Amino acid sequence: MEILTFEYPSAPLALAGQPALCGVVGSGNLEILIRAGERPDYCRIRIHTSARGFGEIWQAVIGEFAAGNAAGGTEIAINDMGATPAIVSLRLVQTLAEYAGERQ
Amino acid sequence: MKLNDILDALFPEGHRVDRNDKVLIGEATLGGQSIAVLGTTDAAAVDHAIALSLAAAVLATIEKHPGRPLLFLVDTSGQALSRSQELLCLNGSLAHLAECVDLARRRGHPSVALVTANAVSGGFLSFGLMADVAYALQDAQVRVMDLRAMSRVTKIPLEQLGELAGNSPIFAPGAENYQRMGGIEAIWPSPSPSLLAAALDEAVGRCRAGDPRMAIGRVRGGRQLAATIAERVAGD
């Protein structure tokens, strides 16, 4: 297992919601938990992943997410069992949407 | 230790325990009191027939001898492994036995389990771990799976498991690990009437109260999370 921590500047999220969780820690899948963080213009991410040596790919995926979405003021925790970058991106956007209150 | 030696050591006042294949059913006297003795021997693999024999003995005790204490002698290698056993829902017969033991508790029969040699998985769950309180003899083996098989199934190297087993009681075989976690109350250096009498006293207390094993595991440091988690969810 590898533990990775990133912190990226990101546009502040207008409204902090209830903690939101998406996904399941199953083979090729991951769970993402988003809750309120401390710095309004930063997004802090902590990852526990079963796959070692993919730090650079995580960095790229998370960097793109933080730049392309208003995720400032959040703390994101990820438990991963080898999800692909596409799944990671999808789940991040999905979880952020739920956290921001875009419910059905 | 041989079964008869164990019975002689526990019950100097006398015992009459029938042995039918690997099933033990009978009664014994301790401090002038009659005790129902039942269980398994020779590392029995618990199947439908064994579970139903033991269940029948528990039900008969409830019907004929209200309040009589129960002693379970546990020597099981687990559940029987066969297709015909599973076809008839082996888990159902084991659950039935567990239900009978639990009814005995609620009808005021204190129960003690003593692991005499082996206590493994399903066989242990169905009656030994259903008793109010469980003990093990010094050389008893208590486990779900040996480390080698565990390594194969979890794909974690044996050396790594062996190393961690030294620091944590959480997965490695051994009665002392179960003791630290509250599943086994104590390990007996050898069977004796005084240890059994004290065990029956302990069972009488537990028979009336709830299941204290999580709290004991916390105090002994073997299960540091369970009791607190359960309290938070229960809201007590």
Place this chain on the structure above:
Amino acid sequence: MKRDFNLRRSWFEASARARLAGLLDAGSGKELLPPAAAEPSPHLAALGLPGAFDDGVVVGSGRLAGRPVLFAAQEGQFMGGGVGEIHGAKIVGLLRRALREGPDAVLLLLDSGGVRLHEANAGLIAISEIMRAVLAVRAAGIPVIGLIGGSCGAFGGMGIVAKLCSHLVISEEGRLALSGPEVIETVAGVEEFDARDRALVWRVTGGKHRFLMGDCQAFVDDDPAAFRAAVEALLAESPVDVDELAQLRRQQAALTQRLAVFGQCRDGLEVWQALGVAAPENVPMLDARALVSLKEGLSA
């Protein structure tokens, strides 16, 4: 987007939370010890494995057809639904809460291979604590309803827990047994049980067989709405005050009789034929409605 996930119409493929969303009255589910308030298992971390915030089981309260219920839903995708220290303690805690709150029922959405080997000792003791807690809840007059239809079925100690429930609802995809076919094959040989013969595995452990034998009380389609309807029907049954000893005596007689009659059978087909099913080879093809009426015909 989230909606699409929740409305997926297969219980088997759904996650534990999606099953709950389909089972409970809309918006009524409330998690106890939710992910944001929880920590993953340190025992898995010690073995270098990522944990899950809920440790593979979602517990809480909700309503079903307006009636208050407590629930525990195992997540089969995480560690095979295996019971570890935290996982087990959450279920025990929920059952203790039931004793205090007196809900109309406790729903156990089972999806588990049994003990989580990585935490084997904690898991085994926890399952025995769950067994005793289930029986304590039932003794207090609160029904415990087990639902089986997930990818891991209900095996090992959780198979025993399942059979301690007041009622079991199962789908064709659901499996209920003690030892997994793989374990039996490894120990006793492929002639005893060929775990790769999926049709055989289902004829021995699957939902249809368990329902025909009377080990499960309701048989439903692989659909959250069908599980919900079955639970609703069970909740509507008025509780009967049974003499527990007499009930266990009847159970003892029935199990003894069954062992005498079917003890030599090795395949569901033989059992169904002996039960009086005219065309046992057709049973795997029947849909839920046809199977239920077949069973009703047998009991008549």
